[in-house]
Amino acid sequence: MSELRRKVCAELEVYNHKFLLVQGDHCYSPEEDDRLLLDLDIKEGVQLSLVIMAFARGLTGRWEPAPEDHSAWMTGMTIAADGTFVTKRGELTDGLVRVLSASERRVNLKRTCADSNDHVFMVEDDGLVMRGSCIQSGSTYTLTKQQD
Structure with a gap:
């Protein structure tokens, strides 16, 4: 496939x-x-x-975690037009967006390396906020799109 x-x-x-x-x-x-x-x-x-999926186009750009998330991993999350992403202030460069459900606006922000964690998010209708969690660790996150 x-x-x-x-x-x-x-x-x-x-x-x-x-x-x-x-x-x-x-x-x-x-x-x-x-x-x-x-x-x-x-x-x-x-x-x-x-x-x-029109909503996937809106994912492109820089996203930041909520301060209360205390997430170094999500800091500097930048999604490119091709669906790749970098995060952890540019340290991690092998991310790939995977759309899990168009109707639910659910995506998985996952690295491409072996044994990578699943970070599953629901993108809000306005496309400016996504809320989710790491399936493996249970950590929760709120990412807000930054207007550059």
């Missing part, structure tokens, strides 16, 4: 984190990216729909 997503990105000039692939009533999730197309019942002639 990940190879198909790369081809869609290249062919349609859309970033990976800004679209969903849907077959019938099944929306393919990031967890399925490592699976083979045949295992997902995707074969020649199958009709897939591409859904562009």
